[in-house]
Amino acid sequence: MVKTKLTQADFDAMREQYAKSPRNRVLQRSVMRNGINNTARDNRVVENLNHVYSVQVDTGKVSNQKQSGRCWLFSLLNTLKHNFAQRYDTKDFELSQSYLFFWDKVERANIFYDRILDTADKPFDDRELRCYLGAPGSDGGEWAMAVALVQKYGVMPTSAFPESKVTNSTSDLNEVLNRKMRRDAMVLRDMVHAGKSDEDIKSQRMAMLKEVYRIAGYACGVPPETFDFEYRDDKKKYHLDAGITPKEFLDKYFTINLDDYVVLGNYPNRKMEQLFINPAADNVVGGRHVGFLNMPMDVLKQTVIDQLKDGETVWFANTVTEQSDRQGGLLDNDLYRRDKLFDIDMNMSKAQRLDYYDNIPNHAMTLTGVDLVNDKPTKWKVENSWGEKVGEKGYFVMADNWMDSNVFEVIVNKKYLTAAQRELLDQKPVVLDPWAAV
Known part of the structure; x- marks a missing residue:
């Protein structure tokens, strides 16, 4: 094992090198007073990030996930509400994120208990088991997870199932569920090791699931089985559809067939034109299944452009914390010149950054427009779910270079793929390890 002990001579050499350049003292004062990003910010980049787009889908007010990790739900429901708005002339209509969030808590606990029982014979330090125990009660997710909930439970408007204090700020709930479900895992494993009967284990498992349902009910409310869909459209015309179920509502009011949509990934550290799935993330x-068809970035961009031109928005996964001005709603690879500020080499390829856990998808948003110059994209319009007080009334502008480096998945209708590309969807998928970050 390498062991490098720092000595006083090492410290002296560091101090001597630092003191050699007067520039270091100037930058020290600037960074200490203004912070790293404010000092490294390149305002010439900002000048090019205006909110003008040659292709743009007409959308309404943005939603606000507040202090929660439900962006994946917000983004899917954004695409559905855009579809509704176009058909029924109701631009600012919103679907209930809290409704799907409730069922996600119950379903996620259910599949967690299955995984714990499936791995009960594995040692406690097994990598797969540790992966499941990492954050069983978390609220992050993926496109396929949102689709699974919508297809099973339908949707309903926010007016029928509004947000709660807990759904707007989920950390306390996550903490409770993480502790509860880890303890449940301990109890179930102990029962298996003690040779308890399948019937006893099944009964205990159901009792645990009922407790999760109760916790979710306290936090979110219990979703109604039916509701009255009552609204006025943008022309002030009144509408009422009484006693409808969430599944009936989905089937009646939304034309999107979610089975027609595919996840195109761009993970250059993995084989291109290969289908991947990760059932352990379901x-x-x-x-x-959570998964993606891995393709070059130019394929992702072209399918997105085609879908936007047809008036349909696009869910996408990204690393929103990278080179991002949250308040200004700006995304550009050169927004902060930190390498120039510190005079260091920070260059890594997208594949290298994935391999070394430097760039992992952590957010989902919705593409609603693109600016094309000579048929090439220069910047993209992004609908976020952080409310109207950031960006341009909640909309971000994303430079095309940022998309290359920090966008990993887009959801497009498979009709925008070529025949050869669609054939790739029929191949046998590579099953990722449960602990695979992507």
Whole structure:
């Protein structure tokens, strides 16, 4: 094992080198007073990030996930509400994120208990088991997870199932569920090791699941089985559809067939034109598998452009914390010149950054427009779910270079793929390890 002990001579050499350049003292004062990003910010980049787009889908007010990790739900429901708005002339209509969030908690616990029982014979330090125990009650997710919930439970408007204090700020709930479900895992493993009967284990498992349902009910409310859909459209015309179920509502009011949509990934550290799945990331037993068809970035961009031109928005996964001005709603690879500020080499390829855990998808948003110059994209319009007080009334502008480096998945209708590309969807998928970050 390498052991490098720092000595006083090492410290002296560091101090001597630092003191050699007067520039270091100037920059020290600037960084200490203004912070790293404010000092490294390149305002010439900002000048090019205006909110003008040659292709743009007409959308309404943005939603606000507040202090929660439900962006994946917000983004899917954004695409659905855009579809509704176009058909029924109701631009600012919103679907209930809290409704799907409730069912995700119950379904996620259910599949977690299955995984714990499936791995009960593995030692406690097994990598797969540790992966499941990492954050069983978390609220992050993926496109396929949202689709699985929508297809099983339908949707309803926010007016029928509004947000709560807990759904707007989920950390306390996550903490409770993480502790509860880890303890449940301990109890179930102990029962298996003690040779308890399958019937006893099944009974205990159901009792645990009922407790999760109760916790979710306290936090979110219990979703109604039916509701009255009552609204006025943008022309002030009144509408009422009484006693409708969430599944009936989905089937009646939304034309999007979610089975027609595919996840195109761009993970250059993995084989291109290869289908990947990660069943260990699924949230609903029998639901859609989390996965993606890995393709070059130019394929992702072209399919997105085609879908936007046809008036349909696009869900996408990204690393929103990278080179991002949250308040200004700006995304550009050169927004902060930190390498120039510190005079260091920070260059890594997208594949290298994935391999070394430097760039992992952590957010989902919705593409609603693109600016094309000579048929090439220069910047993209992004609908975020952080409310109207950031960006341009909640909309971000994303430079095309940022998309290359920090966008990993887009959801497009498979009709925008070529025949050869669609054939790739029929290949046998590579199953990722449960602990695979991507």
